[in-house]
Amino acid sequence: MQIVHHNPARFQVGNMASVAVRYPIGHYRVPMYLRGKQVEIIRILGRYINPEEEAFGRNAGSKIWSYLITIPQMKLWPNYMGDENDRLEIEIFEPWLEHLKISNNE
Amino acid sequence: MSNDHTHTHSDHAPILHDEVPCYYEILEISIRELLVEKGLIGPEEIREQIEVLDSRSPALGAKLVARAWVDPEFRKRLLDNGVDAALEMGITSYDDTDFTVLENTDKVHHMIVCTLCSCYPRPILGLPPDWYKSKEYRSRAVREPRAVLAEFGTILPDEIKIVVNDSTANQRYMVLPLRPKGTEHFTEEQLEALVTRDVMIGVKVLHN
Amino acid sequence: MSDTEHLVKHLPNDIGGAGCHEKISITERPLYPWEKRCHALLDVLDYHKIVNTEEKRRGTENLGTEMAGKLTYYEKWIVSASNCLLQKGILTPDQIADKTKEVSERFNIKM
Numbered sequence: 001m002q003i004v005h006h007n008p009a010r011f012q013v014g015n016m017a018s019v020a021v022r023y024p025i026g027h028y029r030v031p032m033y034l035r036g037k038q039v040e041i042i043r044i045l046g047r048y049i050n051p052e053e054e055a056f057g058r059n060a061g062s063k064i065w066s067y068l069i070t071i072p073q074m075k076l077w078p079n080y081m082g083d084e085n086d087r088l089e090i091e092i093f094e095p096w097l098e099h100l101k102i103s104n105n106e
Numbered sequence: 107m108s109n110d111h112t113h114t115h116s117d118h119a120p121i122l123h124d125e126v127p128c129y130y131e132i133l134e135i136s137i138r139e140l141l142v143e144k145g146l147i148g149p150e151e152i153r154e155q156i157e158v159l160d161s162r163s164p165a166l167g168a169k170l171v172a173r174a175w176v177d178p179e180f181r182k183r184l185l186d187n188g189v190d191a192a193l194e195m196g197i198t199s200y201d202d203t204d205f206t207v208l209e210n211t212d213k214v215h216h217m218i219v220c221t222l223c224s225c226y227p228r229p230i231l232g233l234p235p236d237w238y239k240s241k242e243y244r245s246r247a248v249r250e251p252r253a254v255l256a257e258f259g260t261i262l263p264d265e266i267k268i269v270v271n272d273s274t275a276n277q278r279y280m281v282l283p284l285r286p287k288g289t290e291h292f293t294e295e296q297l298e299a300l301v302t303r304d305v306m307i308g309v310k311v312l313h314n
Numbered sequence: 315m316s317d318t319e320h321l322v323k324h325l326p327n328d329i330g331g332a333g334c335h336e337k338i339s340i341t342e343r344p345l346y347p348w349e350k351r352c353h354a355l356l357d358v359l360d361y362h363k364i365v366n367t368e369e370k371r372r373g374t375e376n377l378g379t380e381m382a383g384k385l386t387y388y389e390k391w392i393v394s395a396s397n398c399l400l401q402k403g404i405l406t407p408d409q410i411a412d413k414t415k416e417v418s419e420r421f422n423i424k425m
Contacts, residue, residue, distance in 0.1 A: 055368035131348035136413040155354035221330030245334035
């Protein structure tokens with residue numbers, strides 16, 4: 001039987017993306033400090049039930065892509081005291097990621 | 107009703123146990139018994155799960171680390187797919203989480219935190235220490251990792267890049283530390299004995 | 315922005331980088347037996363998807379700032395589990411009230 005992939009991953013390793021600025025209520029898995037930041041995809045982790053829906057009792061059904069992303073600490077925190085090469089890595093689900101609107105050579 | 111769980115003995119009741127249960131323990135007993143009475147969980151399931159919890163400790167993580175140090179092929183498999191590599195060593199995941207191993211090098215040091223709750227590789231390292239779950243560690247580790255490391259006695263030179271891994275959903279992380287110099291002739295068992303929980307969380311390093 | 319909407323949008327557990335400067339208290343202790351039982355209970359509830367792990371987390375996040383700040387880790391877990399079981403209609407308020415009274419009396423604790 002041919003497997004049809006209805007929802008291929010929208011981001012690839014090496015892509016830059018923006019973390020959406022949006023506010024679900026009740027439960028979320030994207031910390032405030034990350035919202036609106038520009039991040040780089042470094043690993044496609046697979047597909048999972050959306051934890052923000054799981055928190056309201058959905059235990060089965062469609063799954064969404066999850067990615068490991070990285071961002072320089074300097075871009076996260078004003079007056080970051082460590083080294084400029086220090087980074088943060090975190091897992092993030094596809095609904096929270098947006099393609100960059102304009103090319104960016106940062 | 108007393109909900110002061112810090113006191114241990116009631117003045118007006120005979121002491122039936124070493125410690126009088128606090129309000130929250132009463133609640134835990136009550137919920138468990140209600141669910142058993144309704145047939146939703148088996149009475150033996152809690153005891154069996156406690157046995158599972160007790161069977162997990164940093165010794166398992168140390169086994170993975172030591173094997174990765176002595177077997178380059180295993181190291182690759184461990185970094186590529188932590189769940190499968192742990193299974194190879196007989197370590198099952200009991201909680202449906204994924205397991206990703208982070209490789210320290212002479213240029214990169216990883217440390218793990220969960221800012222939103224307390225995600226931790228429990229199947230591999232056992233239950234986390236209180237400080238890992240504290241608001242101080244969770245709040246500060248992402249923003250000032252070098253200051254936090256210093257509180258654990260870990261001072262890293264600026265040329266070592268620090269990567270903080272905030273664990274928030276399905277991935278559970280463990281740090282694969284650098285193998286100390288001078289251990290070339292150690293047996294795998296001797297190597298395992300070097301590897302501590304804090305090293306695998308990434309708040310300490312092994313001395314060279 | 316209203317002066318309270320941040321309380322809705324920003325959950326009290328979301329504390330990464332958020333203004334805490336206190337030193338980390340690096341101490342070790344074994345769990346109390348009831349804490350370990352509580353942990354095992356929530357694992358079992360997740361296995362059966364009676365209360366899954368994310369529901370339990372949501373429950374701890376929705377206790378409100380005062381309880382979030384004052385209850386210990388497993389105290390939050392058991393209160394969260396209780397609330398989830400009530401919300402899902404698996405347990406009723408009467409059942410919890412009657413059972414906690416019965417258990418307290420078993421230990422000669424006056425409620």
